[in-house]
Structure formats: C-alpha cells, structure tokens
Amino acid sequence: TQLLEQSPQFLSIQEGENLTVYCNSSSVFSSLQWYRQEPGEGPVLLVTVVTGGEVKKLKRLTFQFGDARKDSSLHITAAQPGDTGLYLCAGRLSGGSYIPTFGRGTSLIVHP
Amino acid sequence: DAGVIQSPRHEVTEMGQEVTLRCKPISGHNSLFWYRQTMMRGLELLIYFNNNVPIDDSGMPEDRFSAKMPNASFSTLKIQPSEPRDSAVYFCASSFQLAGTDTQYFGPGTRLTVL
Numbered sequence: 001t002q003l004l005e006q007s008p009q010f011l012s013i014q015e016g017e018n019l020t021v022y023c024n025s026s027s028v029f030s031s032l033q034w035y036r037q038e039p040g041e042g043p044v045l046l047v048t049v050v051t052g053g054e055v056k057k058l059k060r061l062t063f064q065f066g067d068a069r070k071d072s073s074l075h076i077t078a079a080q081p082g083d084t085g086l087y088l089c090a091g092r093l094s095g096g097s098y099i100p101t102f103g104r105g106t107s108l109i110v111h112p
Numbered sequence: 113d114a115g116v117i118q119s120p121r122h123e124v125t126e127m128g129q130e131v132t133l134r135c136k137p138i139s140g141h142n143s144l145f146w147y148r149q150t151m152m153r154g155l156e157l158l159i160y161f162n163n164n165v166p167i168d169d170s171g172m173p174e175d176r177f178s179a180k181m182p183n184a185s186f187s188t189l190k191i192q193p194s195e196p197r198d199s200a201v202y203f204c205a206s207s208f209q210l211a212g213t214d215t216q217y218f219g220p221g222t223r224l225t226v227l
Binding site (some may be wrong): 102 | 145155160205209217218220
C-alpha cells in the first residue's frame with residue numbers, strides 16, 4: 001500500500017485544456033513537494049508547501065496543500081506540450097523521518 | 113555547478129555479473145540518496161547518507177546490494193550478483209540538509225538492464 005496515492009495515473013489531453021492531479025494520504029505531512037520528471041531525466045522540484053490550506057502559484061501551475069495536511073492538488077491551466085512529464089508528489093511525515101516518501105506519479109501527455 | 117553526475121548512463125549486463133553505479137553529488141551538499149525507479153513500484157529509496165555516514169538503508173532489497181560513500185564527493189551502489197529483477201533506473205540525489213523542506217537534486221539516472 002502506497003503512503004501517497006496519486007491520481008489519475010495517466011492523463012492524455014490536448015493543448016489548451018485544464019487539468020488537476022491529486023496526491024492523497026490518510027497520514028499527516030509536515031511538508032509536501034511536487035516534482036516533474038521528463039523522459040530520460042531525474043525529477044526536478046517544482047514547489048514545496050508546508051502550511052495547511054497553502055496555495056502556491058508557478059505561472060500556469062497552482063498547487064494547494066489540504067487544510068489537514070493529508071492531501072495536495074496540482075492544477076494546470078491551458079496545458080502546453082512542454083508540460084508533458086511525470087508529476088510526483090513527495091511528503092515528509094509529521095513527526096517522522098527526514099526522508100520523503102514519493103507517490104507513484106501521474107504521467108501527463110499534452111498533445112499539440 | 114554541473115549538478116549531480118551519475119555514471120554510466122546505461123548499463124547492460126548478464127545475470128550474475130557485478131554492477132557498480134557511481135555518483136558525484138553537488139559540491140557542498142551533505143545528504144545523498146540512492147533511489148530505484150520502476151513502472152511497478154515507482155521511486156523507491158534504497159539508502160540515505162548524511163555527512164558520508166549511512167543513516168537509513170532499510171530500502172536496500174537484500175545483501176546483494178551495497179553502497180558506500182568514502183568521501184563527500186563520491187558514492188557507489190554495487191549489485192553483486194545482479195539478477196534480471198534488478199533492471200530499473202537508478203537515481204542518485206543530493207541535498208543540503210538544513211530543515212525538513214530542503215530540495216533534493218537528482219542526477220540523470222543510470223538505466224540498468226540485466227539479461
């Protein structure tokens with residue numbers, strides 16, 4: 001059983017569409033991070049959220065940390081082919097280890 | 113900075129052979145992680161070093177896997193003997209551990225195929 005469940009697993013959309021991907025858990029996290037991984041490369045950090053209810057924006061990407069710090073979402077507005085990649089969430093358990101746990105990711109393909 | 117450097121980028125070997133993967137972390141970082149990524153299991157932490165000392169190796173699958181960090185600028189992950197189920201992409205990542213929100217910087221990975 002994965003500590004962090006990401007959904008959907010796969011998403012294939014057309015350029016210009018909006019989308020939301022989710023990262024859910026029954027555990028409470030002190031912080032949660034979102035990474036993007038492009039084919040043949042390692043994951044690259046997009047954002048870190050630490051406060052329940054926190055919303056962060058990165059151009060067309062909006063990240064939200066749930067009020068109870070058990071879940072997070074990533075919303076992309078007007079997706080572009082350059083957004084294609086694997087989106088991974090990683091969380092550090094509240095009161096737990098320094099080491100983050102990764103979800104399995106959402107694989108996004110944006111068609112031109 | 114060149115980022116995290118891993119070698120080789122691709123490795124194809126036969127079952128039973130020894131495989132050594134190498135990593136050079138970002139200069140100044142004090143934490144180093146080895147991960148394995150597969151479609152079935154996603155990104156799994158194998159071992160974590162802090163200041164060159166192994167802190168958590170609970171993710172190392174079995175005794176066939178070993179990792180060393182002889183100094184702050186070099187680490188190896190060794191598989192001996194290798195098995196087909198070890199085929200995966202292996203990532204090394206480094207960070208500067210200051211608080212619980214520091215960033216991990218990943219290398220490009222080594223794609224290992226064991227025939």
